[in-house]
Amino acid sequence: MINDKSHWEIPSSIDVEGFLTKYPPEFKYKIDHFYFIVEYLAKGMEHGDLDQNLGFINTSSVILQKRIKNYKQYLDHMLEHGFIRTDMEYIPGYKSKGYLISGRNKEDMTINFIPIQDAVSKRNRIKDNAKTIAKNKKTEKNYPYLTKWFNEKLEIDSQKAKLKLNELFPVETGGIRGPKIGTPSSHTKKVKAIYSISKLENLNFYYSVDDNVGRFHSNLTNIKKELRNYITYDSKKLVNVDIKNSQPFFSTLLFNTAFYEEKSENFNMYKMPSLSKVIGEESEYISLIIMLGKTLESTMNTSFSEYLDMVNSADFYNTIHTKLYPEQPFDRPKVKLMILIYFFSKNRSKSQFKKDFKNALPEVHKLFALIKRKNHKALSHILQRIESEIIIERVTKLISIEKPELPIFTIHDSVVTTQGNENYVSDVIKDEIKLATGLDVKLGLEYWNPGD
Template identity: 30%
Template sequence: MSKKLLSKNQTARKLTRKEKQRITIANLALIPSVIKNYIDALVKVYRPTFTYKLKVEFFYYIITTIIKRQNTYENKALENIPVALNATILRGIKSDYNEYINWLIEQEVIFKAENYIAGYSSNKYCFANFILPSLKEDSSSEIVEMETLESSKVFVARTIQESEVYDDNEHLLKWFNDGLEIDFEGAVTYVKDLSYYEGEIFDLTHKKVHWNHQILTLHHKAFYATRNEESDFRLHTALTNLKKIFKPFMTYKGQELIGYDLKNSQPFFLIFLIDSIIDNNDRVSNILSRTYIKKDYISFMLQNLRKRLSIEGFQKEYEVFKTWVLTGEIYENIESIIKPKKRLGCYFVNIYNPRKKITEIKKIDNIRALMKGVIFTLFFSGIRTRNSNYKTFKKAFPNLVEVIQLFKEKDNADFSKLLQNIESDCIIDFVSKKIAKEHPEMPLFSIHDSLSTTENYAPILKNLMPKYINEYTGLTPKMEEEKWKKHDYQVDYKKRVELHPEWYAYNGV
């Protein structure tokens, strides 16, 4: 196996101009052992006859890509959901890529869950029912190399230093080195023993596949980094998708990690967005252009926005909402509007599942989590949603909701994309760069709206992060400290096991 990381005496190899113009994929990837062994055995006995020379690593790449795409923020439940594959990358690796996908479908490794309709949807894939029981019995994974997949159109990055986003984000990515470690044995044991998660007992099989994938990625230091200007523009790494339950197992050079989160970040950046439109902030104008692309639509949208923002009714509502956000009391105040009622000691909310295309009832124990869900519905649902909490909030803030709907008029996903782009520009391109320039020796890790460092640098980060957020936005942020070693998920889990040992008995442990 090639060396995963550069040694202290080496410097990252500069990519040639030709390499920079190619699509970049990471060299190291993790594939479940049971799937790899199954593919290897079939290839050995019943070797596929494809148009061009067989590359078994391409099978591995397809499988690991499905896992990685399932292992995202959008798939919070970590279910075996269908995901789309990037045809441009697949075609760049092998022009006959459909032969590889069809072979995996024929062998009942993956399943095509949605047919392609030009302009509307893409083919989506998930793991077939045939292979799922095997994953339940054996959740171990193996690390594989993808060097043989390099082509005239695809460059395989041997290290994170060779990723296409490294140069622009070096101040954050250079800390993905031998110093970043996970207590592998501790984390694996934790997953193995876990039978209760987020309030219910149910089959954790596929969750554990994803959890082990996260743990092994960090253990083998198969670091990667992506940042797509055409989507959320967030910096995605092996840490951004790491479940909070594993944070207590992470250290950097033996030191505890401590993070600082921007509280109520999405409402906070909405306030900044509205203020920026009023003040003609060039930085936000550029982000709007990047998000909505068509200049004629941006001009039309801004014209309508400025009319709405000048209405006296909006200004009164905005002053109240802005105060709620900046004082950190937004959830408490929304609760006074929604007035949720408990049933059987819990709150119940109707949530639309776009994958199943049905509305599901979800039980929520925590009032804060319930109100956070109201905000997310307000921000990210379609403008024709029938959600009762949305309608109740709209009655209280009709002008504010109409302004938010203008951002979602063409596509409701545009608004979340816009806020994420502003967040990324603020935290990644402004705040973290300022801090790194001032303290280049400080380890710095980003997870979207938060920054983390080691315990000895925590006081510096605690002071500088809100300072530079204020410099970027002109607003005073509310910050929240998060000690990775003392994460509530781990403590909460232990308490629940002590109180309810029947959860273990239920699973035969």
């Protein structure tokens, strides 16, 4: 285990020294500055949404210049010799340039811990570590019933996990290939995954709660799904109890007028004040709530019944696909992705799925569009906030009171526990959702380490 934090964490597929030997810069440089940029981009791969941006990591010129005054010279040198690439996409106030490390996918990739030589870089690393510790402590103070389980008993079989990575991302023969159109490269995906493995292997835990939607982010929420099978707690296998089609399920609350009434006994919009940051000023937020309530009062609730039936069916994604595309073969991952994009997209989006959804379910689309009128993130944030309120603030808190010795973790819309306790956790989730919303939920079970 690496205890000394004065190291760069660099994927073994990225050879900075070899690059500088082959292409020595003409300007005076510090190798630690190259390592900083590489680590900054590589860790951006770990936490970023690779599929959304083809693996390119949007950079902050403020962060780079704070650490390296002439950072552009370093970037230009790496770009000139193909060590990194850029998407050349800069939109003032919206998106900074994205960069991608052009490494080769190695079969036995790992993380190399390279000592930091530069004194200033060492001091900056100490400051960064202090900020991480402070962030963790803040989360520990507010959510001790979740953070206490991140300890030496939470383990990953790194050897098996790395073998699985080799299977998922086999080494390609021939030259270094860039990403296929519409997808990030296998090297980029492997870098993201190897960081997750390394952190668990070295007990380098992190956790925080999103101020906007209340989601609990941790090592487990960020690790690739296929690698969860190699995670255990106290040598016990784990099981994930998840809410089926969570966001479509919670979206049905939006069709109930009580959801927009401040005095409603059930969970309602007034219990989510943090969303005013997303929608705008608090007055605008309250106006939206009132407008939505009036819209529903003037609309026959039966017009939403078809959508409600879809959500409550045995297979929501298959049912809605059949409604929209009766002649096309069903592709579950594709349909799930289209639904999520629809919830997150702007009203002015011209996607074909949005048009088809609008034609098939006009009143449902009208309500969703009204919620996203001021800010397209509002709908997804409302749904995620409901999800967080249920899972983080109610379900896991109650479990920690009733069974304080039962290990529990969360992955957004699900609760992870040791196998043998899934029925108890399922009952708590069902009861708390019923109590808060009046809805009956369908749950799924995902057993980790099923073949061992």
